[in-house]
Amino acid sequence: MPELPTGAQAAYQLIHDELETDGRPSMNLASFVHTWMEPEADKLIMESINKNLADNDEYPATMRIHARCVSIIGNLWKSKGAVGTATIGSSEAVMLGGLAMKKRWQAKRKAEGKDTSNPNIIMGANAQVALEKFARYFDVECRLIPVSKESHHCLDIKKAAEAVDENTIGVYVILGSTYTGHFEDVEGMSNLLDKIQEEKGWDVPIHVDAASGGFVAPFAFPDLKWSFELPRVRSINSSGHKFGLAYAGVGWILWRGEEFLPKELVFTLTYLGAEEQTYTLNFSRPSCFMIAQYYNFIRLGRSGYTSVIQNSLENARILSFALEDTGYFDLISDTHRSKGVFGYENRTSSTEGIKEFNPALPVVAFKLTDKFMKENPHVKQASITALLRSRNWIIPNYALPPNEDNIEILRVVVRESFSQDLIDILITDIIWATETLAASDSGFDVEILTKRTKDPIAAAHSLEHSAGTPYGRQC
Ligand SMILES: Cc1ncc(COP(=O)(O)O)c(C=O)c1O
Numbered sequence: 001m002p003e004l005p006t007g008a009q010a011a012y013q014l015i016h017d018e019l020e021t022d023g024r025p026s027m028n029l030a031s032f033v034h035t036w037m038e039p040e041a042d043k044l045i046m047e048s049i050n051k052n053l054a055d056n057d058e059y060p061a062t063m064r065i066h067a068r069c070v071s072i073i074g075n076l077w078k079s080k081g082a083v084g085t086a087t088i089g090s091s092e093a094v095m096l097g098g099l100a101m102k103k104r105w106q107a108k109r110k111a112e113g114k115d116t117s118n119p120n121i122i123m124g125a126n127a128q129v130a131l132e133k134f135a136r137y138f139d140v141e142c143r144l145i146p147v148s149k150e151s152h153h154c155l156d157i158k159k160a161a162e163a164v165d166e167n168t169i170g171v172y173v174i175l176g177s178t179y180t181g182h183f184e185d186v187e188g189m190s191n192l193l194d195k196i197q198e199e200k201g202w203d204v205p206i207h208v209d210a211a212s213g214g215f216v217a218p219f220a221f222p223d224l225k226w227s228f229e230l231p232r233v234r235s236i237n238s239s240g241h242k243f244g245l246a247y248a249g250v251g252w253i254l255w256r257g258e259e260f261l262p263k264e265l266v267f268t269l270t271y272l273g274a275e276e277q278t279y280t281l282n283f284s285r286p287s288c289f290m291i292a293q294y295y296n297f298i299r300l301g302r303s304g305y306t307s308v309i310q311n312s313l314e315n316a317r318i319l320s321f322a323l324e325d326t327g328y329f330d331l332i333s334d335t336h337r338s339k340g341v342f343g344y345e346n347r348t349s350s351t352e353g354i355k356e357f358n359p360a361l362p363v364v365a366f367k368l369t370d371k372f373m374k375e376n377p378h379v380k381q382a383s384i385t386a387l388l389r390s391r392n393w394i395i396p397n398y399a400l401p402p403n404e405d406n407i408e409i410l411r412v413v414v415r416e417s418f419s420q421d422l423i424d425i426l427i428t429d430i431i432w433a434t435e436t437l438a439a440s441d442s443g444f445d446v447e448i449l450t451k452r453t454k455d456p457i458a459a460a461h462s463l464e465h466s467a468g469t470p471y472g473r474q475c
Pocket residue numbers: 032088089090091092094128130174176177178209211212239251475
């Protein structure tokens with residue numbers, strides 16, 4: 001910190017110029033998080049940027065808007081009487097959903113005079129890090145179910161059912177796998193858990209992690225059964241800042257009814273003179289992004305959201321077909337395939353004749369074909385990421401989850417701001433990168449680019465060790 005103050009203009013310019021060296025949000029195709037809103041939304045955000053969402057009594061209009069958002073989202077997720085709250089994002093919401101399941105399981109076991117020391121939770125190995133964090137942070141055994149090509153790289157519901165026992169607090173089912181955009185089978189999982197309840201008497205709840213799908217499925221796949229119409233779905237989270245189309249800083253958690261939100265999680269506080277209830281992990285938090293969410297509800301309505309998401313899905317399909325047509329790539333995502341058709345062996349060159357598509361996120365996950373790799377053994381897929389970065393595109397190259405981590409994928413999240421015009425430019429640049437690498441004698445040593453020298457200050461404060469996961473996670 002400097003000893004003396006800096007002039008406002010100079011301080012602004014200094015920081016502004018440094019931030020200019022960041023990637024461009026609109027070309028950051030790695031992220032699910034929304035990066036563009038209308039100027040009117042930006043204006044509302046600036047007008048409410050100084051309001052704390054924790055100050056219930058002071059900002060009654062803000063609280064009314066919050067309650068309306070919960071009601072609107074409950075309606076989208078086919079519930080009557082859901083209760084819930086805004087969070088900072090899906091991670092906080094996932095923790096709260098997990099905690100509610102743990103508390104309810106503990107209460108039931110205690111009432112029956114049974115042991116409560118070994119709770120477990122079930123999820124696919126493709127789970128986003130937030131889900132595993134819940135297990136580790138709150139002392140719940142994490143039963144990660146291996147994924148495979150047959151399970152479309154996400155939760156294998158039969159294996160998940162086999163992993164259930166009397167200590168299972170619940171199953172996390174993901175609507176929209178972070179890796180490939182596939183929807184996990186919530187209804188199928190629910191049916192299997194119904195059977196388990198009939199046979200063994202264990203009532204195992206489902207929490208749906210609909211971080212992305214919560215604002216995709218209701219508009220693009222309204223007949224899909226995944227939400228509160230299934231009695232076993234007790235809670236759902238979503239990120240308002242993903243396909244809810246607000247900026248980073250707003251998520252949602254809803255329970256199907258008050259009885260599924262254990263009383264121990266709800267604190268009644270006397271704060272600044274009034275009584276208020278709180279059941280979030282964070283207390284103070286911005287209200288402006290929740291207000292931005294409400295702006296979208298009013299501004300777009302159902303038909304507006306439907307058209308935005310249909311457009312993103314169509315763009316994802318156009319990009320998928322174009323990538324397949326190059327002959328260089330296999331598509332691991334199945335967003336562009338006819339409903340029920342999975343796997344890159346099933347190439348289709350256009351949407352012609354397809355009446356219904358697989359319900360999935362507008363995500364395009366792809367890899368170099370075996371043929372290309374054989375003919376060009378010097379090319380590393382990760383080098384495509386590095387070359388594209390030189391043209392400002394940010395497209396990550398990740399390994400699939402453990403069990404399939406010998407397969408690397410490139411992934412593009414198609415958001416509202418990614419137009420057909422940009423797809424045209426991107427596909428040209430991907431072909432350029434791939435052919436440049438193939439034509440080079442030695443490929444391109446991506447390691448040189450990825451091994452960054454550390455900033456000495458960052459290095460001094462970074463962690464040497466992590467007790468954590470031995471593999472890199474997709475996020
Ligand atoms: C399936 C899934 N769950 C949870 C999260 C965490 O969401 P957030 O970034 O809103 O905390 C993500 C983020 O990408 C996700 O894809």
